[in-house]
Amino acid sequence: MTNGPIVIGVKRLEELGVPRRTIWRRCEPGGVWRMLLPGVVLLGNGEPTDEQRIEAGLLHAREGSMLTGVSALRRYGLRNLPAIDDVHLLVPAERGITSTGFVHVERTRRLPAPRIRSGVPTAPVPRAVIDAARRAPDLDAAVAMMAEAVRDRHCLPSALAVEIEERSRIDERLRWAMMPILGGAHSVAEADAWNLWARSGLPELQWNVRVFDAAGRFVAKPDGWCDEVALAWEIDSRGYHSEGDHFRATLARNARYTAAGVVVLQTLPSRLRSEPDEVRAELKAAFESARRRPRPDVRLR
Incomplete structure (x- = not known):
């Protein structure tokens, strides 16, 4: 899945015959390997690439997990994304895994069927958009992602609305922010215009x-x-x-x-x-x- 140094689990290295003490020694400061996450090793000592971070996160979260949020939207080709660098993963609710390092783990009982994007199990666009919007630094960033997803036909506005309504603990601001998108707005500026016209008392636009x-x-x-x-x-x-x-x-x-x-x-x-x-x-x-x-x-x- 990645070019360059391999990302691999400690247990897999042991199965291949590498003693645990050798693994720890090689992952010490200045060593030839690097421990990216608990139990996940980069067979190199440089900074991991985005793809290596994603691969490490999926190894940490184990089978059945999937990528969501901003990292997932990049795989679908969306461009107007906030600067959120962590790897956001969905895992089954019963799995006892927590966030660590650069990985944000979200346990959920609403685990969607993943799409495979460049070899990575990835949440569908509507779920990834709303997961990213919930963690966006401001409402404009959330609106921009929703608008781009609809404008560029990655998903229907109704699919975003369903995703919001099925999340019982969703931020009420997202419901409000979604209204202009449902009305046909394709950008943050158009969403501002939609809201202004709605308060103007003029006929439908x-x-x-x-x-x-x-x-x-x-x-x-x-x-x-x-x-x-x-x-x-x-x-x-x-x-x-x-x-x-x-x-x-x-x-x-x-x-x-x-x-x-x-x-x-x-x-x-x-x-x-x-x-x-x-x-x-x-x-x-x-x-x-x-x-x-x-x-x-x-x-x-």
Whole structure:
């Protein structure tokens, strides 16, 4: 499973004929081997790689354990992850194993069927996301992981919701944080926008839907869309939308909105938190402007 020095259990070394006193001597400070965890040895004296740490953790937790949390999400290709370096493992509830060193052990009666990712038994994405979100340093990190998992089609939002509801001791903040994701938000900024719109008193907003003109030509995929009055709300970051191809694409998008008769409001993500009252006032003004003119012939698909 790993390149470089082998990770192996002490009992297995003894079965291969290596005396225990030899193992301890070679694992002493300055020795040629390294004791990574109780009963687990690296046959080398360097720093273990992430893969060697995972392999050591699984050896420590024994058969039936599986990887979850941030380390599991890396194996699925998620990128927007908090800096949590320990190896988070799920083990059967009856197993008397505790956390140690770089391994965080979680005993559970809800042990899912694992997926094999690069040779490692790994919790399914919804379980790994919620396990990681429970230990995230802040709520934004939790929302970012949930949003990325849904946006990039690693799982359905309903699967995350089920995972949350089946955890009787889940942090209530995660239930609250999940609401924008269920509503269609695809990022932390969109989640902030979802919450702000929900408090605005304006009609329903749809998120990340595709809008077409009367001839069936694609107009845009706005962050938020109020179909009642054909109002688009774009959460446009300065860094992403102001340079190079992104800037040209934003200008082209806005030109299509204008040609189709769509009213569009652009908001910087930072203002959703720093100036929420001002943004709500702008939303209401944009809605009134859109309501006063005849609704253009644009539709969702």
